[in-house]
Amino acid sequence: MGLILLLGVCTAAGLLKAFELKRRIDQLKALLLTVEQWEREMEFSNADIPRLMGISGEGKDCPVLMHLRYEPTDRSLEACYFRAKQETYKEMCFQSDDWIVADRFFSQFGKSGTVGQKDFCRGIRAQLQAQIEQAEAFRLRHGKLYAAGGFLCGMLVFLLLI
Amino acid sequence: MDTAYASACNCFNPRLKQILGGLPEEYQCLVQEIRLKKAAPLVLVTASHVLYPNLYGQPTLPDRGVTVFSEEIDEMFHFLCSGAVYSHSEEIRKGFVTAKGGHRVGIVGKAITEKGQIVSVTQVDTLSLRVCRDVPGCGAAIVSYLYDGRRLNSILLASPPAGGKTTLLRDLARTLAKDGIRVCVIDEREEIFPAESGFDSGVLCDVLRSFPKAEGIRRAIRTLSPRVIFCDEIGDESEAAAVMEGFHSGVRFVLSVHAAQKEDLFLRPCLRRLFSDGEMDFAVLLKDRHTPGQIRQVISGKELRNAVFGTDSPAGCLYGGRPAQSL
Missing domain, CATH: 3.40.50.300 (P-loop containing nucleotide triphosphate hydrolases)
Incomplete structure (x- = not known):
């Protein structure tokens, strides 16, 4: 019974790891969508940060975006973002490179005029796109490996212990 | 605390807000302007005096006044723009931002020009907030x-x-x-x-x-x-x-x-x-x-x-x- 449980746990761990790869892609895509929406709002409605944060709440796949909110004591987007990041760090599947792009975006957004912001958003979008492509390639290479690896690892332990 | 002055204080970061909050009440209702300049003392202007508050908000001599840090000016500038400088481009071009409560904040910095026209102001080094007061019956x-x-x-x-x-x-x-x-x-x-x-x-x-x-x-x-x-x-x-x-x-x-x-x-x-x-x-x-x-x-x-x-x-x-x- 214990061995079957062990096999189940190993398989689940492998599947979870594979699922994390998919979630990373979804979260990066949600962030990219938010960048696009903010850029559009900036251009067409001149929306300020508190209003933009309302829009980012629609990024259901990305917990850090869901937790972005403007508290009365907050004085910058950067502060809101780092609080949200702290709250959701464990739920996020970002790798260090993804965090660098996200940190850069939320630290710099809104700090220059429209023209500068459009260039900045374009740069961020390109970086996110590259991260998504890299994440998809990684998932293609390693997704099935993790899922099968978990099961095989469990099976190996199962056989050894038998 | 004087309502208009309190509302103006909300534009500042916690450190400056605390200093400004320490100003004696008899002065608070007289303050017309609050000036911040990089690496210079915080200045409060009344109709007849220029005040330099110390760390506790008490008026003191200019060389004992609280010095404003460069980062505080930048932070306040972005805060006044609700974090979105682009959404205040037109006002900034004209040299001011209106803070919540109607306080006009004059911006002094480096002008960016295009074909002889000012398109923006960067490297802000002075902010001058005019306290907006409603005085019913003054007319x-x-x-x-x-x-x-x-x-x-x-x-x-x-x-x-x-x-x-x-x-x-x-x-x-x-x-x-x-x-x-x-x-x-x-x-x-x-x-x-x-x-x-x-x-x-x-x-x-x-x-x-x-x-x-x-x-x-x-x-x-x-x-x-x-x-x-x-x-x-x-x-x-x-x-x-x-x-x-x-x-x-x-x-x-x-x-x-x-x-x-x-x-x-x-x-x-x-x-x-x-x-x-x-x-x-x-x-x-x-x-x-x-x-x-x-x-x-x-x-x-x-x-x-x-x-x-x-x-x-x-x-x-x-x-x-x-x-x-x-x-």
């Missing part, structure tokens, strides 16, 4: 010139900067609106009735926020049928032309301009144009910043016209106004 002395129960007059309010013109405009607009007169306020800089300020404008008072003055006046005349239009700091020919159009449409105006003395009114071409038609009934000269909102002199329309064109000149003899015989 009582002027109301009699504006409205005698039957006839509405056009009035020009003139004073040096910080003479109380905007506060008077706000109170006069509210007074007329509450007397059942349809009023439009062209609030280009969102200083007269700023959004989220809580200033009561009256049901019959329409406030056109952020509209360029000339465009706002024309739009108000076409779409809102006001009897009186209020406009702050008339300064150029296009605005004067829009006011003239309003006069010819039967609308009365309450305007304000910067002028230290009577003679200054006649030196500016756009004001001469306004006086040429004889539609401006009074010019009210206010005292200087030491006694904001107090009347120094009231000049009648006839006197204004005579000062521009010489004694008993017919109205409209210059600038294409109404010909004398049609008067």
Whole structure:
């Protein structure tokens, strides 16, 4: 019974790891969508940060975006973002490179005029796109490996212990 | 704590807010301006004094005042723009941002120009916040010139900067609106009735926020049928032309301009144009910043016209106004 449980746990761990790869892609895509929406709002409605944060709440796949909110004591987007990041760090599947792009975006957004912001958003979008492509390639290479690896690892332990 | 001062303090970071909050209450209600300059002491300006608060908010000597850090200026600038500098590009281009509560914050930095036009201001190193105060009833002395129960007059309010013109405009607009007169306020800089300020404008008072003055006046005349239009700091020919159009449409105006003395009114071409038609009934000269909102002199329309064109000149003899015989 214990061995079957062990096999189940190993398989689940492998599947979870594979699922994390998919979630990373979804979260990066949600962030990219938010960048696009903010850029559009900036251009067409001149929306300020508190209003933009309302829009980012629609990024259901990305917990850090869901937790972005403007508290009365907050004085910058950067502060809101780092609080949200702290709250959701464990739920996020970002790798260090993804965090660098996200940190850069939320630290710099809104700090220059429209023209500068459009260039900045374009740069961020390109970086996110590259991260998504890299994440998809990684998932293609390693997704099935993790899922099968978990099961095989469990099976190996199962056989050894038998 | 003085309400307007407290609202202005909310624009500052916690450290400066605490210092400003420590200022004795008898000074708080006198503060007209709060100035921040990089690596310089925090300065509070009243009508008669310049104060340098120490760490506890107590006025002290300039060299013992609290120094403002460069990062604090940058942080405050972004905070005033609600984190989105791009959404305040037009205001920044003109050199100010209006903070929550209607406090106008002047921006000093490096201008970015394109083809000779200022497109933005960067490297901000000074912020000067003018505390916006609502003083209901402060225009009582002027109301009699504006409205005698039957006839509405056009009035020009003139004073040096910080003479109380905007506060008077706000109170006069509210007074007329509450007397059942349809009023439009062209609030280009969102200083007269700023959004989220809580200033009561009256049901019959329409406030056109952020509209360029000339465009706002024309739009108000076409779409809102006001009897009186209020406009702050008339300064150029296009605005004067829009006011003239309003006069010819039967609308009365309450305007304000910067002028230290009577003679200054006649030196500016756009004001001469306004006086040429004889539609401006009074010019009210206010005292200087030491006694904001107090009347120094009231000049009648006839006197204004005579000062521009010489004694008993017919109205409209210059600038294409109404010909004398049609008067």
